[in-house]
Amino acid sequence: MTLHSPVIRATLAVLVLSLTACGKKPAEAPAPKAAVIESVDQKVSYGIGFNIGSGLARDRALAVDQAALFAGVSDGLAKAETRVKEADLEAAFQAMQQKMTAALAAEGEKQLAEGQAYLAQNKAKPGVTVTASGLQYELLATGTGAKPKETDTVKVHYHGMLTNGTVFDSSVQRGEPVEFPLTRVISGWTEALQLMSVGDKWKLTIPAGLAYGSQPKGDIPPNSVLIFEVELLGIQ
Structure with missing residues (x-):
């Protein structure tokens, strides 16, 4: 099986290449020189590296060995022979994929239990309304404008948090409101915004089933309640 096999290509899409698990340990990478980032090629190269690093940093199941990672990049760019047997690489990728799947499932179970407890506590607060779907909302400011229909495009400002207060997205912090069709957002938003009038400001507490469910989304863990x-x- 070659490094270009479907199994390896599919795994690369999830894990990126890591050479830490099997085979001969790569030589320690030398300390990198101060990068010069001026030309278009240099800026694009830096951007590729930054995006890869940012993606790897979000994955708590993968302990990245930087020396091995840099060795793999260096060998790949040099079109050198891989230092790890292809069979060992495939076994390592599969082992890591199983580890990541197990970690994701454990995180999902934890978030589900914490989310259910949070929803139960929040709905008992004065001023909180719970809809038939389980969506919870409370009024922060009242407007007098029209209510949008499901087929409408709306303009909103929003500030999104996890139940622990972590901000994962905020047009308020960016200083720029957003526009979107109501058919292209999570169902909790589609429902809530049709209940709102222009000028309203609400606090929404959205169960995972009305948000991203068991799938992680960027910095949002699986089964997260969103606020x-x-x-x-x-x-519009």
Whole structure:
């Protein structure tokens, strides 16, 4: 089986190449020189490296060995022979994929239990309304404008948090509201915004089933309850 086999290509899409598990240990990578990032090629090269590093940093199941990672990149760019047998690489990728799957499942179970406890506590607070779907909301400011329909495009400001207060996305922090069709957002938003009037500002507490469910989304763990402060600015 070659490094270009479907199994390896599929695994690369999830893990990126890591040479830490099997075979001969690569030589320690020398300390990198101060990078010169001026030309278009240099900027693109830096951007590729930064994106790979950022993606790897988000994956808590993968302990990245930087020396091995740099050795793999260096060997690949030099079109050198791989230092690890292809069979060992495939076995390492499969082992890591199993580890990541198990870690994701454990994180999902933890978030599900914590989310259910949070929803139960939050719905008992004064001013919180719970809809038939399980969506929870409370009014922060009241407007007098029209209510959007499901087929409408709306303009909103929002501030999104996890139940522990971690901010994962915020148009307020960026200083720029967003526009989107109601059919292209999570179902909790689609439901809530049709209940709001232009000028309303609500706090939404959205169960995982009305958000991203058991799938992680960027910095959002699986089965996460999401909290949004949403201000409906207009209907386009």
